[in-house]
Amino acid sequence: MLASLRNVSKVFTDPRNGRGLVALNGIDLDVKEGEFLCLIGSSGCGKSTTLNLLAGFESPTRGDVLFKGKKVIGPSPERGVVFQEPSLYPWMSVLQNVMFSVQEKNGRESLAMEYLKMVGLDGFANSRPSDLSGGMKQRVAIARALAMGPDLLLMDEPFGSLDEQTRRKLDNDVLRLWKEGSKTVVFVTHNIDEALMLGTRVVLMSASPGRIEREWVLDADWPRDLSSPSMMSLREEIIGMLQACACANGAAPVQLLTIGD
Amino acid sequence: MAVATALDTGQAQFVFRPETTRLMAKGTWNAFLGIMVVVFIWWFVAEAMMFLRGVPFPTPPETMSAFWQAIMGADVHGESIFAHANASLQRWGQGYLIALVLGLALGLAFGTMPRLHDVGMISVYVFQMIPGLAWIPIAMLIFGLGETATVFIIVMTAIPPLVINTAGGIREVPAVYTRVARMSGKDDSALFMKVLLPAASLSIINGMRIGLANGWRVLIAAEMVVGVALGLGFSIYQSRYSLDFTASFVSIMAICIIGLTIEKLLFVSMENRVRNRLGLDRED
Numbered sequence: 001m002l003a004s005l006r007n008v009s010k011v012f013t014d015p016r017n018g019r020g021l022v023a024l025n026g027i028d029l030d031v032k033e034g035e036f037l038c039l040i041g042s043s044g045c046g047k048s049t050t051l052n053l054l055a056g057f058e059s060p061t062r063g064d065v066l067f068k069g070k071k072v073i074g075p076s077p078e079r080g081v082v083f084q085e086p087s088l089y090p091w092m093s094v095l096q097n098v099m100f101s102v103q104e105k106n107g108r109e110s111l112a113m114e115y116l117k118m119v120g121l122d123g124f125a126n127s128r129p130s131d132l133s134g135g136m137k138q139r140v141a142i143a144r145a146l147a148m149g150p151d152l153l154l155m156d157e158p159f160g161s162l163d164e165q166t167r168r169k170l171d172n173d174v175l176r177l178w179k180e181g182s183k184t185v186v187f188v189t190h191n192i193d194e195a196l197m198l199g200t201r202v203v204l205m206s207a208s209p210g211r212i213e214r215e216w217v218l219d220a221d222w223p224r225d226l227s228s229p230s231m232m233s234l235r236e237e238i239i240g241m242l243q244a245c246a247c248a249n250g251a252a253p254v255q256l257l258t259i260g261d
Numbered sequence: 262m263a264v265a266t267a268l269d270t271g272q273a274q275f276v277f278r279p280e281t282t283r284l285m286a287k288g289t290w291n292a293f294l295g296i297m298v299v300v301f302i303w304w305f306v307a308e309a310m311m312f313l314r315g316v317p318f319p320t321p322p323e324t325m326s327a328f329w330q331a332i333m334g335a336d337v338h339g340e341s342i343f344a345h346a347n348a349s350l351q352r353w354g355q356g357y358l359i360a361l362v363l364g365l366a367l368g369l370a371f372g373t374m375p376r377l378h379d380v381g382m383i384s385v386y387v388f389q390m391i392p393g394l395a396w397i398p399i400a401m402l403i404f405g406l407g408e409t410a411t412v413f414i415i416v417m418t419a420i421p422p423l424v425i426n427t428a429g430g431i432r433e434v435p436a437v438y439t440r441v442a443r444m445s446g447k448d449d450s451a452l453f454m455k456v457l458l459p460a461a462s463l464s465i466i467n468g469m470r471i472g473l474a475n476g477w478r479v480l481i482a483a484e485m486v487v488g489v490a491l492g493l494g495f496s497i498y499q500s501r502y503s504l505d506f507t508a509s510f511v512s513i514m515a516i517c518i519i520g521l522t523i524e525k526l527l528f529v530s531m532e533n534r535v536r537n538r539l540g541l542d543r544e545d
Contacts, residue, residue, distance in 0.1 A: 057440055075444035087437045090540040091459045100455070101445040130540025148445060 001066075002184050003031040003054055003079075003152055008063035010049050010210075022209035023049040026063070029203065029212060031152065031186055036178055038199035039188045042242065046210025047188045051156050054186060055081045067152070077103050080145030084157040087141055088129040094140050095125040101147045115143040118177060135159075135166040139173065146177070153178075155187045159194075171197055175222060192238050196231060197224055204241055214241060319507040327507045328514055337508045338496040346515055348491040349480050352408065356415025356483075357476045364420045364472060365465070368427025372461070373453070378428060389421035393479035397486055406486050414483035419476035426468025430461030462535050470528045477520045 010024040024046045052058040056075040065072040098112035116122045119139040159167040203215040263277035307318040331342040371378040400410035442452045484494030493512045500509035
């Protein structure tokens, strides 16, 4: 097992207004070496929190986050993250952004160039991030995450703000890089088609409090045909479950329980 | 022309010769109009006061000619305008330099240490609320009359914007920038030098600019407590006794010209360079 969450809960409390939010409650999740794991679910179900726990940006309120059998205590180059929001440093060139994350002491520039080549942006090495389109920026972010030499690649709705065409193209890029580099990927998305297109396993999470609802193992080869009968029925099944969860969330809010001290 | 041709021929994109000279001429003309507005208001008030109250309010032409004579070496309240300006610039330079060192150091510390920020910012906000003139008794109590008191007043008024903008700039650096540095295995000093400082640079420069302007403006108040009869602020204040109002207007003009020149020359070019580096639009 490359990484695992053991009975993990995460609670966010706001001491100013006395509100507590249980983002995750008693989650068990194993990330197997070499798999492409897609986390799906409606917003607020704790997908991003799960990813941040794996990355080491957040620490669990209860339970353990393990990576290669050791407790995760903070972020590390072993776990590269591609963020949803713009994360490139605008004051650095594209090349400098990638070089920033290269771990090797020598030959950083040529290594960074190699990673840029992998995402097809070696021609833009000296451009500024502000000169790139949204899709290109995310490709640089992927190159940067790969440049860290991670064993686990964590992607938090990386193409959520891109148009459909660009998203599909980048999905294929990610798939190619995953196959070539035999990496392990955890990919958060709210797009069911994207998850079905990419994942070797799809985990559905649901909200209030965040928990794992169900999971499916996908063994179809790529490129996948989403209009095939088996895919169609799987898609229907996931949508059905997602709606059931969403309805449960949409129900009248229960009386907030006040817990005294 | 270019726009019409592009529409008629169905182009999606086109290039045309930028109208740089025309835009620059327009900018200059607008600046000239702006100056004219100032002169007009001044002149109107001057004439009105002379008519209504019978006071010798210096008019723009009077002041201009006095200013020219001062440039040519005429005395302004006992000294040449250059001696006054030089004395003021030196006091201000000393004060600003001290404020810069202290303000940046405090701002960087406050920006990176939340607890220190919450405790320390209270005094900064209090200091910021104290107007320049109100520092005079405090300065006199601590340093007595003299140069040190003047420099102290400049320091105290220039520090708050430096601290507030530096600390604020660092605290507002997006969390994702820090996360990228952390996951790339960077330590505290690399995070600070390579990420926090550049990300906050625009805000820091803004603080430097406001601090500079604050310090320069407070000179007038600060030079009320100088021991020697030298300085642009002293010269303005001196007209209370000499009744030579034209001389004080000359000093006011000198203060405006020097202040604007420093701000435009130093800070606009610096800010544009940083904006350019950050991929932001330029500011004129």
